[in-house]
Amino acid sequence: MNSPRPRKHDMASTPPLVQVEGLTHRYPGAGVDALRAVDFRVAEGEVHGLLGPNGAGKSTLLAILTGTLRPDRGQVRVDGLDPRHGRRLRGISAIVPQEYAFYPALSGRENLAFFGGVYGLPRRLYRERLAWCTDICQLGEVLERPARVYSGGLKRRLNLAIALLNRPRILYLDEPTVGIDAHSRQTILGAIRTLREQGTTMIYTSHYMEEVEAICDSLTVINAGQVIASGTLEQMLGRLGITRLYLELSGAADKQAQQALATWQAQWQAPDKVVLEAADSSDIVRILQALAQHGLSARRLRYGISRLEAVYMQLLEDTEAS
Amino acid sequence: MMGRGLRACINKEGLLLWRDPHALVLLFLMPAAFILIMSLALQEQFRAGEGLTHFVWVEDLDESEGSRKLLAYIDAHDSFRISDEEPGDNTFRLRIAPGFGASLDDDNARPAVYLTPGVPASFDGQREQLFLGALREALGRARIEIFTARVAPDFDLDLATVDDGLEVRYLYQRDEDDVAPSAVQQNVPAWLVFGAFFIAIPLSTTIIRERELGMDRRLRTTPVFQASILLGKLLPYFVLNQMQVIVMLAVGIYAVPALGGEALQMSGVHSGAMAVMAAAISLAALGYALLIAVICRTTEQATLLGGTGNILLAALGGIMVPKFIMPPALQAVAEVSPMAWGLDGLLAALLHGADIAGVSAFAATLASFGGIAILLAWLIQRQRQV
Structure with a gap:
């Protein structure tokens, strides 16, 4: 039909x-x-x-x-x-x-x-x-x-x-x-x-x-x-140019660990909470490997579920600001 | 598409009506109850206007020649009959005291009669005065007869057959249509029209509820013709109106006499004229309902406006108070009510046996009102939709 x-x-x-x-x-x-x-x-x-x-x-x-x-x-x-x-x-x-x-x-x-x-x-x-x-x-x-x-x-x-x-x-x-x-x-x-x-x-x-x-x-x-x-x-999700990864760590990250994650534009919200920019799944694997090298693991991970929401909210904020 | 769409709309509306017992009670039981109550309650009032006969129940404690003559003259009166039956509400009760007959032949005595145990409260003063007048006339005649028998025993006097020498000439030509209806003849068509216009409440609230549900917007996105939607809504209510007419006539013919009232007589009534009037009344009621539906925003507003509007139109249009007892100024105002046009048309058919041509003016006025109301409703709705 x-x-x-x-x-x-x-x-x-x-x-x-x-x-x-x-x-x-x-x-x-x-x-x-x-x-x-x-x-x-x-x-x-x-x-x-x-x-x-x-x-x-x-x-x-x-x-x-x-x-x-x-x-x-x-x-x-x-x-x-x-x-x-x-x-x-x-x-x-x-x-x-x-x-x-x-x-x-x-x-x-x-x-x-x-x-x-x-x-x-x-x-x-x-x-x-x-x-x-x-x-x-x-x-x-x-x-x-x-x-x-x-x-x-x-x-x-x-x-x-x-x-x-x-x-x-x-x-x-x-x-x-x-x-x-x-x-x-x-x-x-x-x-x-x-x-x-x-x-x-x-x-x-x-x-x-x-x-x-x-x-x-x-x-x-x-x-x-x-x-x-x-x-x-895809175009809309690419508007922020990033894909964000929200991580809660098994413990507080030390200076070396924080430096190791700096590659992914880490924004530390707390010593054990960080938002990273991970373009794809291979980036996520590399991030988890870097954490493991400093004796840390991910206690909670949030990726992609509210990507559109982030874009949407950003768009509305930009409109309000302009 | 028109056929399927229209059929679907009619089926849907029929189902919705069938599942709305409150609307059916309002549309059938309410006018039927009004017909029964008003026809029975106002029976005597309507009869008074057409020369009602009252009964007189007598307790004759004298049983003399004089008392028998008095009763014979009362019985000969056009408006009163001596009755042996148990007195009812429409009966005068008369007690003739002992010595009444002897007092008739005594110039110095005042014959006494008693209205006992009293004139019923439901009797108005005019009827009481009429009865007292008849009583005085009968007393006078009885006295003359007794006096004549005393002074001229051989003179054969029968006052009952004596011409009273009065000739009545009417100075106006009585209109052939100027016939007052009986209670049932007035009330059946009156409350039938009232009931028919009450479809304004269920029909308008259904339309408003559809608007609130978003049904009208949804239906406008479907390929069904707007005409099918409108017709599918109006036709079931039109059929309902016709069923109301049949039921209300049946109440007048069968139920009112079963409860002791006078039956509605349908012999000589032109069925075509009745059908035309029923259709025209329905068209006017449908137009009125559609106007209410587009004017009102909520079902509460529609119920209030539909209900009070109907009562106002009924009060004005001679439904609640017959037009023929209204003062002339109010009778003129009554002509603006569509209910008056409907009632007058039905009375023409029921009272005077008018045929289709005889009711065509009433039907045309009602149909024009309905048509204009539907057109207005459509224009308002169209204006809102753009």
Whole structure:
């Protein structure tokens, strides 16, 4: 049904599926622009993360991309069409909104049946899609229960399943894992990975940096309605030019040990706590070997888990400072 | 797509309605209860206007020729009947004291009768005065008859058949439509219209709840036609309104008489005219509900505005107080209420047997109101969405 996922190095040459240029919007009565001259592109098959603090303009951007809000200025093209006038486009896209956008009084199955009808699915195709999306979102056992009794995690999964029923070529996800338990979060991330492998283009907003880092190919960071950084995940992570390694040592490092680690731009937070710049895993091995030569080992090591968070925070700080 | 989308929207709305017992109670039980209570409670009030007959229960302690004559004349009166049955709320109770007959033939005596144990409190002063007038007239006739029998025993006098010599000529032409309804004829259509407009509460709150849930935004990202969403929401409520009409008429026909009231008569009523009026009332109610849904931000606001708005429209429109007993100035004001248009149209069909042409003006006004309200709601909503 979907074309195979393009390899990452092909993406640059793939014509953009989503193209946003000079997008500006101000809500009636507001003193400032919700979006100001926003540009970005998303290639077919790409998972694009949209990052920014609360109120940055992410939801406004998604509303414009899905055609529910008309921008004041700028151009938006999704698969070459203006989202506001693209009924065909609505047939190949879907949104997982931040809200639980389904009927609490209806069961999971009744909600899905309603959206099957709304998407115009013939009966047989609907049954196939129902089986697929309930399987991928692990909803099978709770389908007959009223949605109002679902846990937060199940509600998020039903929210996703409803969007998947349309088997969209482009899927907009607005914080799809916010406020849920680890199991439901993993289920949703697993579903997103499956869609990624099947070549679904996704635009994904989240405040969980490790999620974004794990599933996104490219990122746009917006703050106060403006794009402050955009690029591939590698480009974004390379913005700080380093990869940080946080170490808690087995004991206090002496002068020689501190000199031995100076090669990796060591910043000592305490005699037994240091932040180093390790470009890759071979650097980490060399650091651990140097520690061992001075009778030390790593009691706790943290590397890469919050790399994106560090970049993100740095970007926001830079913007605030400027 | 239109077909599948519309079907899905109708099914969904039907399920949501079915699972909302509070709305069903509000839409069916409330107007039915009003019909029963008001039809039974106001039965006598409405009858008074059409020349109600009152019963007189008599305790004759005299049992004389004079007392028998008095009772015969009371019984001959248009508004009173002597009854042997146990006195009810609508019955005068009359006690004739011993010696009453003898006193009729005695110029110096004052014949005594007693209203006992008292005129019921529910009787108004006018009816009491009417009864006392009838009593005096009967007493006078009995006296004349007894006096005549005494002074001219051979003279055959029957005052019951004597023409009173009064000829009544009406100075105005009575309008054919100027017929006051009975309690059930007034209350069934009145509370039916009131109940139909009450869909404003569940319909508007459903729409607002969808807005709060983000359903409307989500649906706008799907390929379904906006018209399907709107129709899918309105059609189930339209059907619900038609079911209300059937149930409320059934309450008037079967339930009111079962509880001792007068049955709603449907013979001679044009079913096509009733169907047209039912459809037009529903269209007006749907438009009103949509307007409330777009004006109000929260379900609480919609419930408050829908409820108080309905009560105001009902008070103005002759639902709670019949228009024909309002002062002329207020009757003119009543014409602004869509409920008055609905009630007048239904009364035309129920009281005067109006056909489709006869109710078309009422139906057209209601349909125009509904159409304009839907258009306004759509424009406001569109303005908000940009």
